[in-house]
Amino acid sequence: MSEIKLVFTGSAGAGKTTAISTISEIPVINTDVRSNDFTTHLIRQSIDTSRKETITVAMDYGELTLDDGQKLRIYGTPGQQRFDYMWKILIKGALGLIILVDNAGDDPVGDLARYLDNFREFIKETSAVVGITRMDLSPEPNLEIYHEYMQSHGIRLPIYSVDARSRDSVVMLIHALVAMLEYG
Amino acid sequence: MDYQITTRALDKTNNVFFKSMLQLIQNQLTQKWSYEESAHIILVDLEQPDGIEFWISKPRDVFLIAYARQNFYHAEWFLQKPLRIQPLLQLLNSLAMLQPAQLLINSPPITANQCPPPPKPSSVASVPAAALPSVPSLFSKAMSGTSEGKNKYCLDNKLEYFEPSIYLLGLLQESLVAARPRRFSCLGSAPLYILPYENRCFSAVTKMQQLDSLQENLYSSYAKNIKVVNLTPEELLAEVQKNALRAYPMDTALWLATLRCSHGRLILGQAPDSVIRLKYWPNFVVLPHDTVHVGLAAFMLKNTANLITIAQKTHTTLETVVDFFNSCKMIELTIEEPASESRLVDKKIAEPKRRTLKDILNRLLR
Amino acid sequence: MLAPQLITKLDQRLAKLLEDCSVINAAVVTTADGHMCAMRQGNQDYPLERLATMGSTLMSLGDTITAELKMGTCDNIISENKQGIVAFMHINNNLVLVTLTVQKNALGMLLSHSRRCAEEMAQFV
16 A cells, blocks of 8 residues: 545634644645635624635645554545545545534535535545534534435445544544454 | 452463462452462453353352453453453452452353342442343353354354343433433443433443443433432523533433443344444444444445344454344344345455555554 | 726736737636636637636645745646647736647747736736
């Protein structure tokens, strides 16, 4: 195996960079720039100060050294569809995919659908796990809705409500992913 | 009164350690205890094949104490590994409180019709699990198997089924049907409150994932040992507020009550040969689980298979699969299909990749 | 996003760039987060929206690399290809200029004209 890597993808502001930083043993290398995407979100921003004002335009990168000295490389993709060329570049050779969806976004189920569709071939060949973030701020849609969506599309993947800032949450996602890669 | 104790299947180090510790705590014991090569009271290492064999042979005229990292057998008297002073002290002093006659007879499993001995005051994990139900024969048999023997899976219809109604689970189900807010309590455990119309329950336990043995008692107890109090919704919510209780989905209580009581027995009414898959991924955030359950969930999410096949393919004991299945079924996560619908995803994972995945997980879970 | 008047000015300056330097076949101004602000191209039909987004990615990677190597700020990124050259450069912190030529021997002209254009744009942005 030439490279051991996991890829985090998902909607803008879902917490990919944050999630990677919870498990990376190096400071996450990121390519964040100030975002111009939030003009339509100004009203929401005024009440939601947790929403970040930068976006990743190339990738995030973190590392974790395994017991045998090998490096697990953790990449985060840009969230916006216009950067989808980066998705294709980063996913090559990955062990598995973690999709994070911002539940406080405009159309979170639609976002999930988009990522599942864009990474369809990869997921078919390997596996993925879905983490729904910011459910505390926006409880709807609830997990049931996501389950229904996935069931109706014949998609069988683990899905959790997670806090991207919590290492436990991120480890739980990767645990499910590893189980899917091994048994699913 | 002088008490004599011996050990069975402990390795040399553990045995020496046990003897030394016994000497060390002599002046803190309420009675005099001595180690003998032969004695009626026997500490059995249930992580050793010899110990397991000895345990399930149910020898007569001896009093057995289980010694292991976890009380897999739900033994009535249990000492947790590694050996530590306080738990040993507590165990021996508790034993000394029993009637001499009780110590000289074999320790038969408690049945549903028997009153359990009174619970012993303790706050550590190694207390005698006084109110715990017995271990069915299927569970004991399976536990005796070596890892090589794990492919000899069998589901025998004649063996007893898991009957929820005699456990906490039955009380919860009944309360949900009756839509009655209630409080359930068992000596030593934090009470559980349920509010059926909100599909929520409440407990003082802050992490259901890490229940200590005292808290576990409630979830593994017989219904007859549980005090049930009807409450109005207002009374219940007042207690929740007063005691700053934590809210959990009702599924958490149902799941835990099933997982802790089924002991490898299929839930009553379940055909052992049906093929099963999971409707969707269990929300392990609120469902206490072990690592093995995550693997089972992954397999059962993608494959439709009977329980024996699931156990074989995931290299898991059948008892674990059955317990997991029962728990999933209880919260309506399972889909059963006719045997002809069995579908296995042809998945072969290369050994180096499997090792890498294990390495990643080990690193992260450390 | 930028004000419409500013976008018009950027567009006019791009038009001048292509007029002044005939070897440049297309030019794009993009925000650092990948939104196209202005574009000009000759008779070709390049997917300039896509180029704009990629320009922001590449420029950001360049900045990340130079920061990692402690080499100061990234001035240009040059992609020399079998059938032409693409140059990426900052106008300011928030804007990136991407220019391209199909002439493999025109690197100097491409860079000097593009650099001047970027500097002038920086004045009025």
